[in-house]
Amino acid sequence: MMEAGSDTSAPIVIAFGQTIVRYSRVQKKAQRQIDEVFRPDRTPQWSDYSKLPYVTQSVNEPNRSSLCAQGSPPSITQKLGIKVVFN
Numbered sequence: 001m002m003e004a005g006s007d008t009s010a011p012i013v014i015a016f017g018q019t020i021v022r023y024s025r026v027q028k029k030a031q032r033q034i035d036e037v038f039r040p041d042r043t044p045q046w047s048d049y050s051k052l053p054y055v056t057q058s059v060n061e062p063n064r065s066s067l068c069a070q071g072s073p074p075s076i077t078q079k080l081g082i083k084v085v086f087n
Helices: 006-022 024-037 046-051 053-064 066-070
Strands: none
Touching: 006 024, 006 053, 024 053, 046 053
């Protein structure tokens, strides 16, 4: 049970780490948003989630482009024919 999902979640976490390091502009913008929402005098709350749209999308981006994170997309191995019928 502990290994379930590790083959898909690990590459996505790695892809996020590589992306956030490569694009410092994204990292700085996300950090600014985090600093605006979270203050040192309180702990994060679930209600803060809606105040972090840029951070949320940055974290979700590797999921959206998971084909890149997991390797090459599947490809066809033979020529396909399409029969079109017009009535």
